[in-house]
Amino acid sequence: GSRVFHRLLFAGNEQQLSDYYAWLKPQLKSNQSWQGIKDRQSPLGTNLDRAERFLLLAGLFGIMLAAVAMAVSAKRYCERQYDPVAMMKTLGGSRKVIRNIFLLHLCLVTVFSIVAGLLLGYVLQTVGADYLAKFMGAELPQAGIRPWLLSSFIGLVCALMFSLKPLLDLFDIPPLRVLRRNLGDELALSRVHILLSFMTIFVLMWLFSGEIITTLILFASTLLVIAILFAISRLLFAAGRKLGLRPGSSWSLAIATLQKRANANAIQLISFALAIKLMLFLVVLKNDIISDWQMQVPANAPNMFIINISEQEVEPINTFFTDNNIAHEAFYPVFSGRVDAVNGEEFSRGVSKQEDEEKNEKAREGVNREPNLTWLDSLPEGNEITEGKWFTDGNTGSDEIEVSVFDGWRETLGLKLGDTITLLVNEKSIEAKVTSF
Incomplete structure (x- = not known):
């Protein structure tokens, strides 16, 4: 009563295998099946799925960190240009000339950053692929055109969406700031810009992951963290204000300065706290996945197997x-x-x-x-x-x-x-x- 199993192995890139499976599926009999390397019924498939999800989360966190970094750096850069722009306007510089100067600056920085990021990513991937090839005994396939295009698009959108509002504020700086330095320091945050920024992050995360559920969970949890951090920061500033009003307090000047720009300081605090939170989350998740893999295979697990042993051969x-x-x-x-x-x-x-x-x-x-x-x-x-x-x-x-x-x-x-x-x-x-x- 022996059974004979026939296994046919197919090799190719992901698109070729997907197209072939779509053609083959209607022709499979009830005793035939297609099993891919990512099949979750196998331990290898389960581990690959976890590793892929970790890399997916890392990429999503990378997008969020890039957005936060772009927003903070663009705002700080534009704030430092308030005085030069006011001086240029007093000397006869038109809004159009000032706009062209800073938009050209933004374009150059964006192009340089995207090219540098692509080159750095290519170098790191090449080094990693060569390192893994030594252990796997096979060369890993090169990345297709999609990662290059997707990375460039994400970088371009981040640079545009998160630099637009600070640049518009910069163009509106009045020439009178030369005499009154406080003009322009309290430019109100636009709710429309905040909404567009969050929508941009969500769309980029969805575009990168291709999984709406994962994107929604991560995006919603991040919004909750932002709301909690904003409430805590406002409470701290309010408590600091009461402390600063006490006569003779050495904190009076510092607290007054923080309170003067409470919203801007709260957003900056949230940005850095969110960046730290995302990096810590990745570290914890990475350690958890690695420890889970190690627990699946004990140190003394067999690595060789003997099959087709008859009863008479067991004792020898x-x-x-x-x-x-x-x-x-x-x-x-x-x-x-x-x-x-x-x-x-x-x-x-x-x-x-x-x-x-x-x-x-x-x-x-x-x-x-x-x-x-x-x-x-x-x-x-x-x-x-x-x-x-x-x-x-x-x-x-x-x-x-x-x-x-x-x-x-x-x-x-x-x-x-x-x-x-x-x-x-x-x-x-x-x-x-x-x-x-």
Whole structure:
């Protein structure tokens, strides 16, 4: 009763494989399936998915940090140009001339920053790819044109949207500031500009990630943090104002200066706090992912496996391991089977033909691979019962077959204690009762 498995491997870039799968999917039979490297049913697929999401979050945080840095730096730069602009206006400089000067300056800085960022990213990617290629034994593919275009577009939009309001304020500085230095210091924040800035960040994050749910969660949580930080900063400034009003307080001048520009100082405080928060979040997330990977594979986990061992060969192999001081796990039988039904309800086939899909439309959602099955009298070392009781020979007083199911399969198949599952082994149908997980 041996089984023969045929596996056909396809190599190509992501677009080629996606196009080929779209053509092949309608032609797959019920006993055929397509499994990609990112299949979440495999440990490799799960780890790749987590790593991809981490890099996605890192990219989203990078966009937010770039927006914050651009907004803060543009505002500070324009504030430092208030006096020169006022002086230029007193000497006869027109608004058009001043506008052309600073817009040209902005264009040059933007182009230089984008080019420098692209070159730095290319160098870092090349170094990282060469480093990984030494361990993988294969060259990693080069990045396509999309990352270059997307990065340039994000840089251009950030430079435009977060520099526009400070530049408009700069162009409106009156010539009288030469005599009255306080003119222009309290230019009001535009609600429209704030709304456009947040919308720009959201659209850029969505464009970069392609996942609306992830973008919404991250964006909403960031807005909540900003609101909390703004409220705290205003409370601190209000408390400082009361402290500064006390006669003889050495903080009077400092508190008065902060209070004079409370909104601007609050926004600057929020910007730096948000940048620190995003960087700390990335560090914690990176450490959490790495520790999770390390926990999945213990330090003494086997890295070599022996299969197709007959019963007569078990003892000689055990003796060989003992004589050579080779640590090994216990031997146990393994065979493949198919879970066909739960409580008589058949599964749907994930990648069947169109007529099979219509037939199984209302069927229970199943799995696209055959699980490994085994039989043992005692619970293997390193395993534990999370629910139910382990079975022993003859403990039921009947010929009813009992099975213990892996927790991961319980979640996938929606199983509970007492369910009856139908197994197909060597074309023979076997019904068994779930007694433990």
